[in-house]
Amino acid sequence: MNELISVAVPVSPLRQRLIDDMSMRHFSRETQRNYIRDVGRFATFLGRPPDTATADDLRSFQIDQRDNGVPVPTMNSIVAALRFFFNHTLDRPDLARRLVRIKQMRKLPVVLSRDEIARLLGATTCLKHQAALSVAYGAGLRVAEVSMLKVRDVDSERMLLRVERGKGGQYRNAMLPADLLTLLRQWWKLGQEQGVMHRDGWLFPGQHAMKPISTRQLHRIVVEAARAAGITKRVCPHTLRHSFATHLLEDGVDIRIIQALLGHAKLENTAFYTKVATRTVRAVISPLDKLGLFTPGAAPPG
Template sequence: MDTITTAAPNNALRERMLQDMTMRSFGEHTQKDYIRHVRSFAAFLGRPPDTATIEDLRRYQIAQHERAISPATINGAVSALRFLFGITLKRPEMALGLVVVRCTPKLREVLSVEEAARLIEAAPGIKYKAAFGVAYGAGLRVSEIAHLKVDDIDSTRMLIRVEQGKGRKDRNAMLSPHLLDLLRQWWREGKRRGVMLPHGWLFPGRSCTDPISARQLHRAVHEAAEFAGIRKRVSPHTLRHSFATHLLEQDVDIRVIQVLLGHTKIGTTAIYTKVSTRTMQAVASPLDRIFSLMEGPKRTASPPG
């Protein structure tokens, strides 16, 4: 009798992998991504992934390149499969043939101060205006904005508590007086609507017991950008990029910006120096130096005759 195989990881293997990731404090999004990549590999294989060979992994990566899969997706699959075989299945030799693709980092899209003001002003309602204000005024990630609670706003110390941000790290973000005023406007409106629960979400979703979704925030930003006539490709994360870039242009120390953004490595924060206009403007072009040298003698030369 033929054995029927499945194209998805079996439940026992999936649960074991989830347990291994939980023990290592992997975030919810990372866990979902890893399971998704393993499921994709199993679908390619046509049988449970724990029966794979090194040659199967090689064929899978070749197929990914032939399908023009993005480097980020390929590298995500490499990380997931390395974890599956190296940690969960205790077969580290399987991961030796997996190849990481070099990614060329793209220049980040940044709004000007005037564009950021127009985008926030064009927000579809006070809730989204306050959420945009948190993204641009405090530099929070989309997921961090969505999971803010009312009690996370510390108006006494003028701080925003970010609990279990990226990498499951807690940190404090800045709270400016104008941002506090904007949040209070939304809090009063939310109370009037009956959606602002005591100790509840600062930005409730369609149900006041659930937080706003990242998809809702993305849609609101796109709607506001269109209304404001901004032609750049923007997302909620664009406001975070703009926050960091504008601080850098105000000569704020890059290490301070690193802490505010919650970056583990200074190199991640240094990416913003590539889009800072003031950083470029502070450098004298060699062409300007040549022209200054050429013009110098002209000023001191005596007129003929």
């Protein structure tokens, strides 16, 4: 009988050094995968190892991206990967400075109303999906953070969710609302009955209990729930995080507290939600209204 022998593909020393640099900084698996892909894209363009690149090579690469219609967000993501590679893996900050990050107009995020959120969560097809999306909205987590939560990350005594795999490998505490804890306990009980939940396991297991639910599956779950709820807005998992921040802002929560809950490094990223907080705008009284010129019984101007 013929035996199939799997041969491990050797990893070049340079690539392994990049992986080690990212692992040392606790980069998420998704970030590491993206950085490796983007550095590899540059190496393919170059036609030789990327550690032999010159400033002219970087300039030619970015011009080629522009001419080929690469979207601006993608170009900036590649810049982030290459800057890390040249700054940390090669210790060549002189080359990293040659990379140009392209400015882009930031679009206003899609935000769901509270009624739409309730309809979306009610339209999920199972308790696990409802619990996962409720975490995204109730705690304001990124989709990758929801995916990587473990059962032990739920701290019911302090009413916190420990986010150990946040953006950039950052650790933080997220809020754990009482209603969300109730829902998670229901999911824990059902998950144990189904044999997929374990105290040291993932809070939201994937198709295989030893692996977490994928971000792609969470995206599909949100889209399908929105469609079932009759929501016509373009919705993704991050929409729930946008809605969390906007609703807190509309309720008068201090913006620096929201910044901490979201794990934003810069306040300007959190302040962006003031542009979509419609309830906050409606609460402001215009100077025109204070003149009382057009209210019934007001004296005509003159």
